[in-house]
Amino acid sequence: MAELKLRNLPLQDRDIAEVIEGIQPGLATISFNQSRFGPLAFEPLLRQHAASLTGIYLGSKTFTVTSAMVQKILTTCHQLMRFGADMLNVRDILGIADIDAEDSEDVDEEGGGKNKGRDWVCTKLTLFEVFICGLKDKPLSWHKGVFKQLSRLECLEELYVGACTEFKENTQRSVFQNETICDGLDMRLEAGLGSLSSLKQLVGVGFSYMKQELDEEDVRWMVASWPNLMAVFGELNTERSKSVRLAAILEERGIRTTVDELDSDVEEQDFDLFEMFQVYWY
Numbered sequence: 001m002a003e004l005k006l007r008n009l010p011l012q013d014r015d016i017a018e019v020i021e022g023i024q025p026g027l028a029t030i031s032f033n034q035s036r037f038g039p040l041a042f043e044p045l046l047r048q049h050a051a052s053l054t055g056i057y058l059g060s061k062t063f064t065v066t067s068a069m070v071q072k073i074l075t076t077c078h079q080l081m082r083f084g085a086d087m088l089n090v091r092d093i094l095g096i097a098d099i100d101a102e103d104s105e106d107v108d109e110e111g112g113g114k115n116k117g118r119d120w121v122c123t124k125l126t127l128f129e130v131f132i133c134g135l136k137d138k139p140l141s142w143h144k145g146v147f148k149q150l151s152r153l154e155c156l157e158e159l160y161v162g163a164c165t166e167f168k169e170n171t172q173r174s175v176f177q178n179e180t181i182c183d184g185l186d187m188r189l190e191a192g193l194g195s196l197s198s199l200k201q202l203v204g205v206g207f208s209y210m211k212q213e214l215d216e217e218d219v220r221w222m223v224a225s226w227p228n229l230m231a232v233f234g235e236l237n238t239e240r241s242k243s244v245r246l247a248a249i250l251e252e253r254g255i256r257t258t259v260d261e262l263d264s265d266v267e268e269q270d271f272d273l274f275e276m277f278q279v280y281w282y
Contacts (some may be wrong), residue, residue, distance in 0.1 A: 068092055140190065200227065210234060222258055232258075
């Protein structure tokens with residue numbers, strides 16, 4: 001079997017594990033939504049199919065998928081080309097296990113943790129769609145550590161690190177504050193954005209539902225560094241008038257933004273994104 005899709009099915013973790021265990025090694029793509037995919041299914045997935053997987057989607061209300069699982073996939077699946085999941089905590093990326101440790105002592109200026117996280121090996125990725133969280137009130141060195149890992153993915157065409165709408169419906173994760181959140185990756189040069197100069201194939205970048213404080217320097221860097229860029233999804237600055245001015249810089253160069261659409265219906269915005277880039281998982 002080359003592809004496994006399970007959608008809108010009330011399957012438990014054990015049920016999914018049995019399905020995966022019954023598939024001969026060589027599975028290429030796997031996608032779930034609204035399932036109970038968990039540790040029981042995760043173990044045979046990597047044990048039998050890590051070497052062959054090119055596409056994995058474990059998002060859309062699959063809240064039993066942990067951040068540690070997401071990090072394990074990124075550090076194990078060498079052939080992966082398309083990947084989507086609900087969230088990945090910065091502590092797993094940087095290898096910071098002690099949640100009570102002092103932030104200033106956890107990460108050096110280059111973005112490395114004392115218990116440095118393993119490097120991502122999925123350097124063939126063309127699509128990365130994961131909300132990177134756990135960064136609220138953290139020093140810039142943490143953000144730089146995330147950018148350092150993302151910079152390894154030189155084949156990326158689409159990079160989406162913003163929160164998904166499903167988080168609003170999940171009472172176990174209170175990451176939203178009204179419509180936008182303070183958590184998430186800081187997309188400024190000051191925070192390490194310059195590391196992504198290696199992503200020359202990038203056509204779409206998104207940080208939806210996240211508060212950003214981009215300046216003209218950051219936006220002009222995007223234009224100069226990503227020659228194939230076609231669209232930027234998300235608010236560019238918390239000051240509305242400034243966000244509009246920054247969007248104009250992008251749009252006058254033919255790069256689409258969603259700044260003018262942020263007051264419209266969320267479903268319409270999501271449809272536009274999928275329509276442009278064909279992010280169809282199921």
